[in-house]
Amino acid sequence: MFLHLNQVQRETQERVRTLVASEISPKAEEIDAREEFPQSSYEAFIKAGLLKLSLPIKYGGQEADATSLCLAIEEISKASPASALLVFPTQAVIRIIREVGTKEQQERFFFDMAQGDKLCGFCLTEPNHGSDAGSLQTRAVLDGDGYLVNGTKTFITLGPHAHYYLVFVRTGPGKRTGGISALIVPRNTPGLSFGKKEKKMGLGGSVTSEMIFQNARVPGENLLLQEGEGWTILSRHANVMRVWGAASMSLGIAEGAYEAALAFAKKRSQFKRLIASFQAVGFMLADMKMDIEAAKSLIFRTSAMIDNQEGTFRDIETLVSMCKCYASDMAMKVTIDAVQIFGGAGYMKGSPVERMMRDAKAIQIFDGSNQIQRMVMSKNIILD
Ligand SMILES: Cc1cc2nc3c(=O)[nH]c(=O)nc-3n(C[C@H](O)[C@H](O)[C@H](O)COP(=O)(O)OP(=O)(O)OC[C@H]3O[C@@H](n4cnc5c(N)ncnc54)[C@H](O)[C@@H]3O)c2cc1C
Numbered sequence: 001m002f003l004h005l006n007q008v009q010r011e012t013q014e015r016v017r018t019l020v021a022s023e024i025s026p027k028a029e030e031i032d033a034r035e036e037f038p039q040s041s042y043e044a045f046i047k048a049g050l051l052k053l054s055l056p057i058k059y060g061g062q063e064a065d066a067t068s069l070c071l072a073i074e075e076i077s078k079a080s081p082a083s084a085l086l087v088f089p090t091q092a093v094i095r096i097i098r099e100v101g102t103k104e105q106q107e108r109f110f111f112d113m114a115q116g117d118k119l120c121g122f123c124l125t126e127p128n129h130g131s132d133a134g135s136l137q138t139r140a141v142l143d144g145d146g147y148l149v150n151g152t153k154t155f156i157t158l159g160p161h162a163h164y165y166l167v168f169v170r171t172g173p174g175k176r177t178g179g180i181s182a183l184i185v186p187r188n189t190p191g192l193s194f195g196k197k198e199k200k201m202g203l204g205g206s207v208t209s210e211m212i213f214q215n216a217r218v219p220g221e222n223l224l225l226q227e228g229e230g231w232t233i234l235s236r237h238a239n240v241m242r243v244w245g246a247a248s249m250s251l252g253i254a255e256g257a258y259e260a261a262l263a264f265a266k267k268r269s270q271f272k273r274l275i276a277s278f279q280a281v282g283f284m285l286a287d288m289k290m291d292i293e294a295a296k297s298l299i300f301r302t303s304a305m306i307d308n309q310e311g312t313f314r315d316i317e318t319l320v321s322m323c324k325c326y327a328s329d330m331a332m333k334v335t336i337d338a339v340q341i342f343g344g345a346g347y348m349k350g351s352p353v354e355r356m357m358r359d360a361k362a363i364q365i366f367d368g369s370n371q372i373q374r375m376v377m378s379k380n381i382i383l384d
Contacts, residue, residue: 016048
């Protein structure tokens, strides 16, 4: 599909596409099968400057806009969605510090991140509070010039491998969302430890683990905005990451699966004919491509609106939820059909499409489940 991209966006897309072809794609299957931190992708991303895409230019970054991030995450996810999860939470945290951090906080964190080797984790979910994040219980109590943090976060992407974590905690007396604050927590914080690494259905190279705070001492100067403004950060600043993060990952997964299925259908013969020539298979491919193009249009229209600061807060919130929900449902459907087109070969471990089908499932769940995204959409369209 033709996209209206500016020169920087086009160069970003080309640069990531080239890197993925040479460094990521050949190792994608192994990354999934080993179920360990993808060191080779991490090193390739450092070399290409992908971990600091969103950093301000004066710290050696590109100050990437939402569209450039969409393109980068889409390209990586066509080959290795697990590797995309090195870039995604890292850029989310950098963008949030860029938007709400004080000058002092930006200088402190961005100076350290300027080397381009720092990873960031995004920590919201708790064992008893997932979709109902507004009820989270991890507590931070002011003690002298710092916070003592106690509680447990769960299913945290990057687990112990990140250098900084954006952690949502409960401070002060505010009830529900009004009592939530956001802290930047360095990995070497005393009192912070990590629980077991989860064994997952998919995203094998993405480490997911529990994060345990036991009187963890976090400097007061690491509080973003004021106490009680954590929910504002989540809903006003973090929300758009769903477009270039979860939605673009889904788009990339669907494209990767579709391209593999198309190539297979044009090579595999049965009844002395290529299976692509059977209408049943051709129509599946047509539907896959149609759904991918629809998701792409929705994602890049929304990212352009974000970059150009168009639309009201509610317009953007609705479109962001649509992107996340539509693209991940689409990726699920497309990957299931890709496995079908591969036949038995698609069901076997090691086929790219079975891996992508398992990866796609996670995105219907994480970053606000698709049920929660439909709640946001329906609330907004009824209010309009
Ligand atoms: C691979 C992976 C990586 C993750 N990485 C991170 C991370 O880095 N940081 C982080 O903070 N979290 C992360 N998560 C957690 C993820 O965001 C949560 O799993 C998700 O928000 C859902 O929460 P839950 O698992 O507690 O499910 P629950 O909230 O218990 O929901 C269970 C089911 O009920 C549905 N449901 C809940 N409430 C409603 C409602 N009101 N109406 C209709 N249906 C409802 C849900 O949609 C879901 O289907 C990750 C999860 C996965 C799978």
